[in-house]
Amino acid sequence: MVNQSPIPMVDLRAHFAPLREGILAGMGDLLDQAHFILGEQGRSLEAEIAAFLGVDHALGCASGTDALMLALRALDIGPGDEVIVPTFTFIATAEAVRYVGATPVFVDVDAQFFALTSAGVEAAITPRTRAIIPVHLYGLPADMHTLMALADRYDLKVIEDCAQAIGAEIEGRRVGSFGHIGCFSFFPSKNLGGAGDGGMLVTADAGLAERLRGLRNHGSWQVYHHDVLGYNSRLDEIQALILRAELPQLPDYNGGRRQAAAWYEQHLGDLDLILPARREGFHHVYHQFTIQVAERDRVKAALQAQGIASAVYYPIPGHRQKAFADLPLAVCPVADALAMQVLSLPMFPELSEAQVARVAATIREALG
Structure with a gap:
C-alpha cells in the first residue's frame, strides 16, 4: 500500500x-x-x-x-x-x-x-x-x-x-x-x-x-x-x-536536473540495469533520466504500486508506426531492442535526493 x-x-x-x-x-x-x-x-x-x-x-x-x-x-x-x-x-x-x-x-x-x-x-x-x-x-x-x-x-x-x-x-x-x-x-x-x-x-x-x-x-x-x-x-x-x-532560471533548472541525475547514478549504480551514458565534452541536460532494464514491466509495475510515476519513451519506433506503414520497413535492431527496455524515471529540477532514494529503493526491491 x-x-x-x-x-x-x-x-x-x-x-x-x-x-x-x-x-x-x-x-x-x-x-x-x-x-x-x-x-x-x-x-x-x-x-x-x-x-x-x-x-x-x-x-x-x-x-x-x-x-x-x-x-x-x-x-x-x-x-x-x-x-x-x-x-x-x-x-x-x-x-x-x-x-x-x-x-x-x-x-x-x-x-x-x-x-x-x-x-x-x-x-x-x-x-x-x-x-x-x-x-x-x-x-x-x-x-x-x-x-x-x-x-x-x-x-x-x-x-x-x-x-x-x-x-x-x-x-x-x-x-x-x-x-x-x-x-x-x-x-x-x-x-x-x-x-x-x-x-x-x-x-x-x-x-x-x-x-x-x-x-x-x-x-x-x-x-x-x-x-x-x-x-x-x-x-x-x-x-x-x-x-x-x-x-x-534555465541554467539553474538544468543544474537541478543534473544533480538529480547524479543522485540516481549514486543510488542505482550497482543494479543490473544500464544508466544514461555520459559523453566527454557533451553537456547533458536530462530532459529525461532513462534507464535500460530487461525486467522493465516488473519495475514499472512496482513503481506504480508505490505511487511513483515512470514512462516508456518510446514503445514503438517510427519505422513500426501504422502512420508510416506505406513505407518499406526499415531494419533498426537497436531501436527495436531499446523500445523493449527503456524506462524513464521522475526527473525535474525540484526533485529531492530523498525522492530519488525512494525511487531507487523501489527499483532495487523489484529487481530482487
Whole structure:
C-alpha cells in the first residue's frame, strides 16, 4: 500500500510556484495592453533566446512540431525529397517531413547515446536525400561535429530537433547553433516549458530567418499581401511572457536536473540495469533520466504500486508506426531492442535526493 506522497514525472506546480506572482502581474499588463499576437513579449523572448543560444536569429511559432515543419518549408524540401530521421524518437520528427510532402527515411540509433550516427546516416543517403534531422534525445546532444561534416560532404541541410535539449552543449556550444536551423519545443514538461504549446526556430542565416518570419504568418511579409501559402503558427504573448520569466532560471533548472541525475547514478549504480551514458565534452541536460532494464514491466509495475510515476519513451519506433506503414520497413535492431527496455524515471529540477532514494529503493526491491 502506498503510504507516501506520489512522485510525478514532473512537478509543474512546484516549478511555477516561485514565478506565480510575477507571471500574474505580467498577464495583467498584457490584458491592459490587449496586444496578444506578435507583440513585445514575443520579440523580447526571441532576442533573449538568440542570445542564450549564441545564434543571430530566433523566431517563435506555435509548437515544436510546427518549428520542424516550417524549417523544412523554409529549406524548400517537399515532394520527391527524402529526409533522414532517427527511428527512435517522438513521431513529430518524421510527421513534419510528411506534412511537407517529403519522405522520412528511418535510420537506427546508437545503443549508448540514442542518436543518429554518421555511419548510419551515410548508409541511408540516396540521390533524393535533401536533409538530416538529428534529435538530441532525452537532453543528450547528438554528435553534431561528425554529422555536420557528413552533411557538408553530401551537400545536405541539417535541421536540429532540440525539443528535449535546450541548454545542452557540445564543448561549450549550445545545441541549435550547429545546423542550418534549430527547432525547439516549449511544451509544458520541457526543460523550458510554457503553460501550453509553443516553439522556436533559430538560425544564423538572415535569409532563412526572413523566410520563416513570413511562413509562420500565413505567408505574409506585408499585411494582407500573401506571397506563398504559409501557416498560422505564431507564439502568443502569454506564452512568451511565461517563458521569459523562466529563461533566466534555465541554467539553474538544468543544474537541478543534473544533480538529480547524479543522485540516481549514486543510488542505482550497482543494479543490473544500464544508466544514461555520459559523453566527454557533451553537456547533458536530462530532459529525461532513462534507464535500460530487461525486467522493465516488473519495475514499472512496482513503481506504480508505490505511487511513483515512470514512462516508456518510446514503445514503438517510427519505422513500426501504422502512420508510416506505406513505407518499406526499415531494419533498426537497436531501436527495436531499446523500445523493449527503456524506462524513464521522475526527473525535474525540484526533485529531492530523498525522492530519488525512494525511487531507487523501489527499483532495487523489484529487481530482487
